[in-house]
Amino acid sequence: MVKNLLNIPPRLEIARTKTPLHKLERLSHQLGVEIYLKRDDLTGSELSGNxxxxxxxxxxxxxxxxxxxxxxxxxxxxxxxxxxxxxxxxxxxxxxxxxxxxxxxxxxxxxxxxxxxxxxxxxxxxxxxxxxxxxxxxxxxxxxxxxxxxxxxxxxxxxxSNHIGSWGYVLAMDEITTDMKNLKIDENQDTTVLSATGSGGTTAGLLLGKKMLDVGVNVVGVNVCDNEEYFVNEIYRICEKFCLTYQVDISVAKDDICIVDGYVGDGYALSRKEELQAIYDLAKLEGIVLDPVYTGKAYYAMISEISRNKQAFGKRVIFVHTGGLFGLFPVADQLTPLF
Structure with missing residues (x-):
């Protein structure tokens, strides 16, 4: 649990946590950057995801x-x-x-x-x-x-996504820090925790957790709708309400919020061929299935940015797999021509 904090609100333990963190060896070799996957797609079968x-x-x-x-x-x-x-x-x-x-x-x-x-x-x-x-x-x-x-x-x-829900990813960041210690990953060696951002609560929780735990990682969100300005304001609003409500002795500034914009593509829940190709390629390479609405867009953003600059996210990326498998079935007709 989060250290030195006494006012964590009540929760119903319905998620299957802690979720695994493991390295994607072949993808890491392909990109020239260490890529780890936080398996929040395994929080439950029907409840899968963040x-x-x-x-x-x-x-x-x-x-x-x-x-x-x-x-x-x-x-x-x-x-x-x-x-x-x-x-x-x-x-x-x-x-x-x-x-x-x-x-x-x-x-x-x-x-x-x-x-x-x-x-x-x-x-x-x-x-x-x-x-x-x-x-x-x-x-x-x-x-x-x-x-x-x-x-x-x-x-x-x-x-x-509000100040209450963000607690879920405050505790997820605590899990990630424990995972890193167990895997002997030095948190101070240029590590980025990256996730899709569709309403702001997951990124807000990760950022709050980083601050509360004083973890030396970067937190980055990839917006899958709207734009950078919208999410900076929304995440800041959630963090501000969180700190006021729970009397947490940290501060979050807008400059602390990092959003990678430019990958919304054709729009929310609308997939381009290159995004679906990236999903298909990863499934073949690592046996990992992403969804087209959130993780697929965030993953495509990650590999695109790294292909242009290997140091875009530092030495290591922890990609948070936020689930969404069921969203693949409605786009089966778009995927099948890629096979």
Missing amino acids: KVRKLEFLLADAKAKGADTVITCGGAQSNHCRATALAAARCGLKSVLLLRTADPAHPPEVEGNILLDKMAGAEIVWITPEEYANRFDRFEQENSRLQQLGRTPYIIPEGG
Whole structure:
């Protein structure tokens, strides 16, 4: 656990942690840089990924406040929404998911994460991208509707990314430091912990953990939507609320937040051929399967940056595999021409 800290909030232990950290030997040889993989895709089968680390704290807070239903939001194939629906069911809670799609009257096929949402008993409310841009208003509408039905709802933000959820990756950074010691990795020898950034909570938690533990690694996020400015502001907001809420004696400045921009590509959850090729190549090389929405884009960014400059991230990269396997199935038709 995090050292010298007494006010870690309650959590529900539903994730399979600690997750392994191991070196990708062939990829390291190919790139000329040490590449390690933090296997947060192994936090559970149906709960796979980074979201469940945040949900441990968010669902504990929901239960403590007497909630019987959680409301959250995401894209049609949202990993976060799938994990929320399944974790909520495990905790005896109902879930309402606000899912974004171009035409709510004709929603996407029931496959991948949508299939799992429905299997978990989630109530799906399809909304347009324009409505999603005003999702906080939609949250309040759903909140009021459920209250009128006599239920006690609890709102979980996009990606579980707030000061409460960030605790999941504060503790993950503690795991990573222990992993590094066990593998005899010197944290002061130019090591970067790199992850995909889609809502900011994972990167915020890793950065907070680095500060709280005084770990000599760099924390870098690759934005898979929006832009660098948006995520610097969002991560800073989460860190500021975290420090104020939990009275943590650290400071996080905007200059501490490092985002690698330029790899959103065709847009959120839209895959380019070169991104899918990178996913396919890694699966053949190392037997590691990434997802097209988050880890695939972040991985493509990492290898692209290293190919231009071997010292882009220092001597060593710890790539956080945040899961999302189920998101591959809806893009099977795009992948098969690569085989």
